[in-house]
Amino acid sequence: MLGTECSGVVEAVGAGVTRFRVGDAVVAFRGAAMGAHAAYLCVREDGPVAPKPDGLSWEESAALLFGGTTALHYLREARVKPGERVLVLGASGAVGVAAVQLARHDGAEVTAVCSAPNASLVTELGAARVIDYRTEDFTRDDARWDVVMDCVGATDYARCRRVLAPGGRLLRVVCGLGGQLAAAWQGRLSGHRVIAGVAAERPEDVQRLVELARAGEYRAVIDASMPLSRIAEAHARVDSGRKRGSVVVTMEGDVLGCD
Ligand SMILES: NC(=O)c1ccc[n+]([C@@H]2O[C@H](COP(=O)([O-])OP(=O)(O)OC[C@H]3O[C@@H](n4cnc5c(N)ncnc54)[C@H](OP(=O)(O)O)[C@@H]3O)[C@@H](O)[C@H]2O)c1
The missing domain is CATH 3.40.50.720 (NAD(P)-binding Rossmann-like Domain)
Structure with a gap:
């Protein structure tokens, strides 16, 4: 999958957005829409996006969902x-x-x-x-x-x-x-x-996973973390069928995408 989830910082919010502010750290799930192998993403505030749990790294947060x-x-x-x-x-x-x-x-x-x-x-x-x-x-x-x-x-x-x-x-x-x-x-x-069948993509599930992670009841397992310049290697690792947990792809700055 080409970037199904990510963590990062809110760069801008639309008029009327109340749940998030510029500078908030968040995790977001793209699911079948993919596209998280990117420096910037647009997500709805009532969509599958939640505050990043404190105490988790960007990589750990990106791989929760x-x-x-x-x-x-x-x-x-x-x-x-x-x-x-x-x-x-x-x-x-x-x-x-x-x-x-x-x-x-x-x-x-x-x-x-x-x-x-x-x-x-x-x-x-x-x-x-x-x-x-x-x-x-x-x-x-x-x-x-x-x-x-x-x-x-x-x-x-x-x-x-x-x-x-x-x-x-x-x-x-x-x-x-x-x-x-x-x-x-x-x-x-x-x-x-x-x-x-295909799993549902529900904003409330994203919220629940973040709450469980925050409570120490659930954590991501990271097989490897690689910069976008090594994306072919990252996909080869996923395609091997041998990875433990998730392979995380890091972007320039603090924005992460995950497979
Ligand atoms: N239905 C849906 O909506 C939905 C949603 C998400 C994902 N998926 C699918 O779920 C699958 C799982 O993806 P994933 O990323 O979790 O894992 P994955 O990369 O497919 O699984 C890798 C892990 O499985 C182990 N493994 C391989 N063959 C095994 C076997 N015969 N018995 C037991 N363990 C075995 C490997 O360990 P060893 O190296 O030790 O063998 C490795 O740790 C993907 O095919 C994905 O497309 C479906």
């Missing part, structure tokens, strides 16, 4: 309840690290699926159990989960059905059109739900 808004959307769709068992597949990506923290914050017991080098990261973020996908197949595990959230497109309903508890939900964050269409009926006979 892409994974966070996606994780909030899917966990809300799944109606995760305290005490439920949530498995996050791809727990070390930008969406995954947010999902682990936000599910844990909602009182869920989180199992993280990632490779061994990322086990300590996801444990620190709140995972109670870690499964190394390179040596273990969670779909053959004896455990059952109320929610399986696939953040990397590595599974489907046929493979997960056995490990979904009664009433279980499979969240397919990465899923082609065929899978999205099938989600409407898959699992119904077994009492399961499959949820797929």
